[in-house]
Amino acid sequence: DSGVTQTPKHLITATGQRVTLRCSPRSGDLSVYWYQQSLDQGLQFLIQYYNGEERAKGNILERFSAQQFPDLHSELNLSSLELGDSALYFCASSELAGAANEQFFGPGTRLTVL
């Protein structure tokens, strides 16, 4: 158990819909990262927040947005969903801001868009 929790574990929805994925980092960790893993792909970095502020951005679509709240939990919002958005979405956390620091991953949310 990494100490990072993600809800829900599974999500099935239809094209055009909007969903929110939630992540609670390990106690004491200030950084939260979001990754997308599509079929047979590596983890694609989406976005990082550090202590409530956006710190780094990867290949995140404009239809996707995220935020980190004062209690340090984070939410990833996916809107106007398309079939290609079906993937595993991982959240990770680390104590420090730098991405090279050890990141602790949650178990992921599997999103299926029908």
Place this chain on the structure above:
Amino acid sequence: DQQVKQNSPSLSVQEGRISILNCDYTNSMFDYFLWYKKYPAEGPTFLISISSIKDKNEDGRFTVFLNKSAKHLSLHIVPSQPGDSAVYFCAAHNTDKLIFGTGTRLQVFP
């Protein structure tokens, strides 16, 4: 354009033998490399890392080698154990982002 490549999707090794997982990269600006291991239904877990100023880092049964001129790194597991069966991802760090390879599925059989 895939900057970090793991060209072997799978590897099968007998228990007790050496497992060698390979990773190639294209960007010479990568300054840090990491290996993560992933079991089914779990998130990846950090395994070992190496700075670009070094060519080897060892931690118990795990050793990572970095060949900067070839833009190649490898993870050696000696001796391999059945519990090592998992998907292994290499990742490279640049401008505060991690770029992951597609992973190699290692199976260690008795």
